[in-house]
Amino acid sequence: MPHRYKVREIAQQAGLSEATVDRVLNDRAGVRESTRAEVAQAIADLDKQRAQLRLNGRRFLIDVVMQTPRRFSDAFRAAIEAELPAFAPAMVRARFHLWEAGATAQTVDALSRIRGSHGVVLKAQDEPEVVEAVDRLVAGGVPVVTYSTDVPSSSRCAYVGIDNHGAGMTAAYLMDQWLGPAPSDVLITLSRTVFRGEGEREVGFRSGLRRSGRAIVEVSDSDGIDATNERLVFDALERNPRIEAVYSAGGGNTATVAAFERLERNCRVFVAHDLDADNRRLLRDGRISVVLHNDLRADARLAIRVLLQQHGALPVEPVRTTPIQVVTPYNLP
Incomplete structure (x- = not known):
């Protein structure tokens, strides 16, 4: 069958005979799997070398x-x-x-x-x-x-x-497992609703918690900026004394933790995104429970x-x- 490389080139790269390479390329019987793997690797190496030549000097x-x-x-x-x-x-x-x-x-x-x-x-x-x-x-x-x-x-x-909808479903699964039978409400924080990724995370999260019976309280339009987020979260916590868990789809987690502390409220489960410097510190200090990271x-x-x-x-x-x-x-x- 036709191939992007000559049989001779592949054979030289693989250290095999041209007849053996021809049998592999035409999927004939009587060829060991290890030999097929050697030919596949030789082709991958030739692809890499061709790419290097295309990049040279550009x-x-x-x-x-x-x-x-x-x-x-x-x-x-x-x-x-x-x-x-x-x-x-x-x-x-x-x-x-x-x-x-x-x-x-x-x-x-x-x-x-x-x-x-x-x-x-x-x-x-x-x-x-x-x-x-x-x-x-x-x-x-x-x-x-x-x-x-x-x-x-x-x-x-x-x-x-990432698959943002899948990330929201993952957050809901972890949240429900860790909260167990406790009737806690959940806060979800978004930086801004016009970002499609955060919207997909929210939809996935709500879908994942739909059967739990938990109320979900949303805070949004903070742009993930700490000062704005702390004020919005503080107000939400004051209005909703049953909130004991957080899914942060949009960041500003230092501020969210600070709002809980100002009200002397316990956050039982906190699911966040991205291992930035703030989340590394909060995770090490036990202020957040888990980070969904890529x-x-x-x-x-x-x-x-x-x-x-x-x-x-x-x-x-x-x-x-x-x-x-x-x-x-x-x-x-």
Whole structure:
């Protein structure tokens, strides 16, 4: 059967005879599985070498555009910068456009000012104006990857991140297991409802707790900023004395813990997202119960790879959702 490499090339790479490689490629009988594995590995090695040749001497500039609390943008920026050298012999550089709070217009403006870019990694609101801004970039030859929260109706080439609905279901499962028969109500905190990822987490969480009979109290539109979040959580706790657990879909966890402490209220279970500096400290100190985490460096590497694939610099590979890690104080990396 035809193949992207000559039989001779594969045979040389695998250290096998051309006849053996031909039998493997044509799926003939009488070939050991170990030999088939050697041929598959040789082809993978040739793919890698071809990709290296395509990258040699090429320069790429990517833009990272995010509205998110600084604790998260700092962590993701560090992940991007750590992964850039991995794409050698190509030279990949990154520009960062990061802010904590603002209207959709700020995101649209940031996207409209991008020039000379080979691709954008975007964490933004799922709003019609953002869809239009993404579509304009893509029409102009600039591919866009959405990260952490999707804008699915846009022309973005891929979404990189966790299955947010599944994360919400996981949080509900842990919450219900740990609360047991206690009739505790649950607080869910969101940074802003226009972020699709947080909305999907909330839907998953509510679905997972539907049969528990627990009341779910929502706090939103804090942008994940501590001062705003503490005030909103404090008010919610004063109005709802039965709240004894928290699912933080949008961050601001130091502030949420502080609101419980100001009222001398016990938080029996606290499920959070992302191993940023605040959550590491809170987890070590026993202030939160568990963190649902994904490897930011793996996410950064995948996002950059997808952008380079759009320029034909790397072979196309399928994009899969990032696995969720359940991190407790006892397996904290």
